[in-house]
Amino acid sequence: MSADCPQDPVLRVVPGPSDINSNGHIFGGWVLSQMDIAAGIVAARTAQGPTATVAIDSMAFIAPIHLGDVISVYANLERRGRTSMGIKIEVIATRDRGNSQVKVTEGLFTFVALDENHRPRPLPPAE
Numbered sequence: 472m473s474a475d476c477p478q479d480p481v482l483r484v485v486p487g488p489s490d491i492n493s494n495g496h497i498f499g500g501w502v503l504s505q506m507d508i509a510a511g512i513v514a515a516r517t518a519q520g521p522t523a524t525v526a527i528d529s530m531a532f533i534a535p536i537h538l539g540d541v542i543s544v545y546a547n548l549e550r551r552g553r554t555s556m557g558i559k560i561e562v563i564a565t566r567d568r569g570n571s572q573v574k575v576t577e578g579l580f581t582f583v584a585l586d587e588n589h590r591p592r593p594l595p596p597a598e
């Protein structure tokens with residue numbers, strides 16, 4: 472799941488002009504949101520139902536995202552608990568007309584499977 476690994480991203484998105492901060496780079500909150508969505512998709516598939524983000528265990532902003540970058544968000548289940556899941560996320564920016572790739576952020580988020588009362592629900596057995 473790194474720049475030289477051919478795994479498919481969960482999301483591929485392009486930030487717009489409204490996502491630029493006062494440094495001329497893309498807001499950290501924008502990329503954090505994309506990471507939460509991608510990890511949420513992996514968590515919902517694993518839990519076979521609703522989930523919520525309960526913690527951002529780690530988050531690193533490694534390099535700035537530029538306007539015009541194509542952002543690929545990779546997310547993988549790293550840990551299964553009783554009701555919780557640790558999802559590792561890496562974000563790669565493709566720039567220079569596809570000629571260069573830069574790892575811009577990485578993080579580890581914890582999601583919890585929820586029941587109909589929005590309380591923790593045991594995960595289904597692993598496939």
Ligand SMILES: CCCCCCCCCCCCCCCC(=O)SCCNC(=O)CCNC(=O)[C@H](O)C(C)(C)COP(=O)(O)OP(=O)(O)OC[C@H]1O[C@@H](n2cnc3c(N)ncnc32)[C@H](O)[C@@H]1OP(=O)(O)O
Pocket residue numbers: 507508509511512515516519520522523524525526551552553554555556581583589590591
């Ligand atoms: C079917 C396929 C469809 C695919 C297509 C679906 C598409 C779908 C896309 C969605 C993409 C958007 C995804 C956005 C996701 C949000 O944005 S969710 C919004 C933000 N989050 C929230 O509002 C959650 C608010 N928090 C809560 O409601 C409660 O804390 C929770 C989550 C119900 C947990 O309640 P609690 O009383 O803390 O639970 P507790 O029993 O103490 O702990 C439960 C588990 O969580 C762990 N835990 C609790 N706190 C922590 C912590 N701080 N750190 C680490 N672990 C913790 C515990 O260790 C325990 O783990 P296990 O040992 O059971 O494995």
